[in-house]
Amino acid sequence: MLEFRTISIEDREWISLALRASDYRGCEYSFANNMAWRRQNDSRIARFQDYYLCCAFDTADGVPSFIWPSGTGDADALLDAMIGYVRGIGKPLQFWNLSEERTEWLRERLPGLEVRENRESWDYLYLAEDLATLAGRKYHQKRNFLHRFSAYGAEALPMTHADFDDCITFAAMFYNDRLDGDADAIAEQFAIDTFFRHFDVLGLQGEVIRKAGQLVAFAIGEPLNSDTFCVHIEKADTAFQGAYAAINQAFAQRIHAQGFRYINREEDMGLPGLRKAKESYHPAAMVQKFAVRAEV
Numbered sequence: 001m002l003e004f005r006t007i008s009i010e011d012r013e014w015i016s017l018a019l020r021a022s023d024y025r026g027c028e029y030s031f032a033n034n035m036a037w038r039r040q041n042d043s044r045i046a047r048f049q050d051y052y053l054c055c056a057f058d059t060a061d062g063v064p065s066f067i068w069p070s071g072t073g074d075a076d077a078l079l080d081a082m083i084g085y086v087r088g089i090g091k092p093l094q095f096w097n098l099s100e101e102r103t104e105w106l107r108e109r110l111p112g113l114e115v116r117e118n119r120e121s122w123d124y125l126y127l128a129e130d131l132a133t134l135a136g137r138k139y140h141q142k143r144n145f146l147h148r149f150s151a152y153g154a155e156a157l158p159m160t161h162a163d164f165d166d167c168i169t170f171a172a173m174f175y176n177d178r179l180d181g182d183a184d185a186i187a188e189q190f191a192i193d194t195f196f197r198h199f200d201v202l203g204l205q206g207e208v209i210r211k212a213g214q215l216v217a218f219a220i221g222e223p224l225n226s227d228t229f230c231v232h233i234e235k236a237d238t239a240f241q242g243a244y245a246a247i248n249q250a251f252a253q254r255i256h257a258q259g260f261r262y263i264n265r266e267e268d269m270g271l272p273g274l275r276k277a278k279e280s281y282h283p284a285a286m287v288q289k290f291a292v293r294a295e296v
Contacts, residue, residue: 002085004044004055007035009198011045018052018071023225026287027123027266028054028067028097030230032202032222036191040184041065048081049073056096063293064089065096079109083296093296097121097289110294120270123287124278126263128229131252131281138282142245149242152211156250159206159218164196166215167208171235192233195220207251209236209243216240217247221255228262229255248281 007015015031027033034043034054041056051071055064064086069078086093093110097118107113134142159167175189195204202222209217217236224230231251236243255263264287268275 001088002046002048002053002081004046007038007043007045009035009201012201015052018050021072022070024070025123025125025225025228025262025264026097026289027224027230027264029070030222030224032195032204033232035202036194037187039190040187048078051078063091063094065094067097068095068099068102087296092293094293096291098292100288100290103290103292106292110296112294114293116291118289118291121267121289123267124265124283125285125287126265126281127284128252128256128260128263130284131248131263132256134249145242145245146249149240149246152240154209154211154216154240154246156207156209156246158254159208163206163208163218164199167218168192168196170215170218174235195233207247207254209247209250217243219247219251221251223260224264227260228264229260230264230266232266
C-alpha cells in the first residue's frame with residue numbers, strides 16, 4: 001500500500017537519484033520545484049521500489065492527481081500499486097502532465113482511458129544558444145529592448161548570498177501588488193522563500209541585474225536533466241524598459257556557457273499575456289502534456 005507524506009529537504013538525495021534515472025524535461029520533474037510548490041495543491045510524495053511518486057491532493061474535482069513517477073523498477077507493478085491506492089480511497093486514477101509516450105502506454109493497459117490535452121501546462125523549450133545570442137531577424141525586437149536597456153548602465157552578475165535579502169524584498173513587491181486573495185501569488189511567495197532558504201542544498205543558480213547597487217531584476221533556476229536547464233523564477237522592474245529581456249539573456253548566456261543545450265522556461269498557465277511573451281522567444285519545441293483519467 002502506498003503511503004503519502006509531505007516532502008522534506010532530507011528527501012533530496014533519493015528523489016534526485018530517481019529524477020536522474022528518468023531524465024525527463026518537464027519542469028515538474030524537479031526536486032526544488034516539488035519542494036517549493038508543495039502547498040499550492042497539497043502535493044505529497046511516496047516511494048515504490050526505486051520510483052518517486054508525487055501526487056496533488058487539493059484538486060478542483062477532489063480527485064488526487066499524479067505526475068508519472070520517475071525512477072526505476074517494475075512499471076506494471078507500479079501501476080497496480082497506484083490503482084490499488086485510488087481504489088482504496090474510492091477515487092478514479094488521474095494523472096496531470098503526462099507525456100504522449102506514457103499516455104499511449106496507459107491506453108494499452110486501461111481501456112476507456114479519458115485523455116485531455118493539457119495545453120496550459122506545456123513547457124516552452126528553447127535552444128540555449130538562441131536565448132543567449134538573440135541572433136537573426138526573429139529576435140530583432142528583443143535586441144531593440146536590450147539596446148534601450150543598455151542606456152541605464154546596469155550590470156548583470158551571478159547571484160550570491162549577499163543578494164538574497166534584496167531579492168526577497170523585490171519579490172514581495174510583486175506579491176503586495178496582488179493582495180486580493182490570489183492563491184497563486186501566495187503559493188509563489190512561499191516557493192520563493194523556499195528557494196532562498198535552501199538555495200545551496202537545492203542546487204540552485206541565479207542571476208541579478210543591478211544599477212548603481214539597486215536591484216532591477218533577478219532569475220533563479222537549476223539543471224533539470226542531462227541537457228536542459230530550467231528557469232523557475234524571473235522578476236524584473238518594468239520601470240526599466242527592457243529589464244525582462246535583459247535578465248532573460250544574461251541568465252541564458254551563463255546557462256549556455258555551462259554547456260546546456262536547452263532552457264525550459266516552464267508553462268504559460270493558459271494566461272494570454274504570458275503565452276504571447278513566451279511565444280515571442282520562438283521555442284524550439286514544446287514539452288507536451290496530457291491530463292488522463294480512468295475508472296479503475
